[in-house]
Amino acid sequence: MQSIFSSPNPLLFGIGTSKLVGEKLRELGCKKVLVVYDAGIKSAGVADTIIRLINEAGIETVCYDGVQADPPDWSVDEAGALGLREKVDGVVGVGGGSSLDTAKGAKLLQTNPPPINQYFGREGVVTKPSVPLVVIPTTAGTGSECTPGGVITDTKNNVKTNIAGVGCAVTLGIVDPELTLGLPPSVTASTGMDALCHAVESYTSQRANSFSELTGREAFTLVGKYLVRAYENGGDLEARKGMMLAATLGGISMSGALCHLAHDIGKMLGARFHIPHGNGCAACLPQVMEVIAPAAPEKVREITLALGGAVPDGATPEETGRAAYETVLALMRRLKLPSLRDYGAKNGFTKDDVLAVVPEGVEGMQQGLVKLFGTGTSPVPATKELIAAIVSRAWDEN
Numbered sequence: 001m002q003s004i005f006s007s008p009n010p011l012l013f014g015i016g017t018s019k020l021v022g023e024k025l026r027e028l029g030c031k032k033v034l035v036v037y038d039a040g041i042k043s044a045g046v047a048d049t050i051i052r053l054i055n056e057a058g059i060e061t062v063c064y065d066g067v068q069a070d071p072p073d074w075s076v077d078e079a080g081a082l083g084l085r086e087k088v089d090g091v092v093g094v095g096g097g098s099s100l101d102t103a104k105g106a107k108l109l110q111t112n113p114p115p116i117n118q119y120f121g122r123e124g125v126v127t128k129p130s131v132p133l134v135v136i137p138t139t140a141g142t143g144s145e146c147t148p149g150g151v152i153t154d155t156k157n158n159v160k161t162n163i164a165g166v167g168c169a170v171t172l173g174i175v176d177p178e179l180t181l182g183l184p185p186s187v188t189a190s191t192g193m194d195a196l197c198h199a200v201e202s203y204t205s206q207r208a209n210s211f212s213e214l215t216g217r218e219a220f221t222l223v224g225k226y227l228v229r230a231y232e233n234g235g236d237l238e239a240r241k242g243m244m245l246a247a248t249l250g251g252i253s254m255s256g257a258l259c260h261l262a263h264d265i266g267k268m269l270g271a272r273f274h275i276p277h278g279n280g281c282a283a284c285l286p287q288v289m290e291v292i293a294p295a296a297p298e299k300v301r302e303i304t305l306a307l308g309g310a311v312p313d314g315a316t317p318e319e320t321g322r323a324a325y326e327t328v329l330a331l332m333r334r335l336k337l338p339s340l341r342d343y344g345a346k347n348g349f350t351k352d353d354v355l356a357v358v359p360e361g362v363e364g365m366q367q368g369l370v371k372l373f374g375t376g377t378s379p380v381p382a383t384k385e386l387i388a389a390i391v392s393r394a395w396d397e398n
């Protein structure tokens with residue numbers, strides 16, 4: 001088997017590293033930067049701290065605080081336009097995946113004409129290099145600091161899509177576990193499940209290779225060790241550091257091997273039913289683990305054991321899948337993750353509404369990968385019938 005390893009983004013990792021943001025921007029030659037974040041980061045006081053640190057290094061700041069969840073194209077265009085108007089020479093993204101992805105898009109637009117929607121997709125898209133981009137994650141989940149692109153919502157077609165390439169490349173990720181100490185338990189849970197999905201999906205992807213397996217295995221092992229601890233005691237710095245490393249390694253792992261069914265389902269649930277990314281990806285994870293077990297029994301066994309589950313010696317692939325299902329579902333219940341049904345009641349949609357769009361959307365995403373790479377990433381054929389069965393069971397059981 002051939003293995004390709006690519007980890008495109010330099011990362012500064014460790015407790016207290018965010019204090020170096022001004023110094024690092026100065027080293028990059030920045031004099032005036034666009035700082036991109038959302039209202040939650042502002043109210044948590046993190047944005048103000050980062051802005052102060054940048055200003056103390058003698059660098060001017062212009063703020064875009066309008067980041068939206070599942071960042072819509074128009075919001076990325078707004079952020080980019082602000083940077084152009086203010087003639088910034090750098091971009092800083094602070095926050096969860098939405099803030100970092102909006103910052104990536106805003107960077108791209110500093111040297112590539114708007115709107116952002118002309119850069120969607122992977123095929124045939126060429127972008128020019130742009131100003132330096134520093135990203136500072138404040139959740140342990142997205143892994144966006146390690147990935148070569150960003151996820152943006154195409155509001156015309158109502159789907160989540162990608163930007164990628166040199167125009168939106170991260171110049172430096174500053175990954176400081178201290179920034180996650182104040183996260184509420186529900187956010188620790190949903191973002192932690194996102195990190196787990198990155199790890200287990202890339203580990204079992206058809207595109208998995210020796211390098212992604214190394215990082216993916218370590219990532220889900222760290223999640224098994226630290227997610228419940230971080231959820232139950234947000235001030236546990238060792239657990240926060242473990243989860244931040246899990247998120248970073250998960251991001252590196254998925255950069256090459258990519259994710260599959262849980263993320264494809266999560267993307268559809270996010271775009272169509274406004275379920276937060278981590279919750280949407282986790283919504284069907286127990287069932288996904290069960291259906292992929294016959295195709296990757298040893299890997300599913302390893303994941304189950306790392307998450308504290310038990311797999312009997314000599315278990316059949318089906319029994320291994322059942323153990324994985326039960327282990328992941330127990331973890332989700334311990335983290336009090338809202339179910340698909342809960343979101344249906346809250347956001348006003350039914351099981352039939354989900355079944356009407358998600359199976360077809362997931363099948364289309366996997367077929368797109370087949371066209372691009374010659375194979376999809378799912379270890380089992382992603383038929384509409386299989387996805388419908390997964391979603392239907394998740395609605396009833398989780």
Ligand SMILES: [Fe+2]
Pocket residue numbers: 142194198263277281
């Ligand atoms: Fe994700």
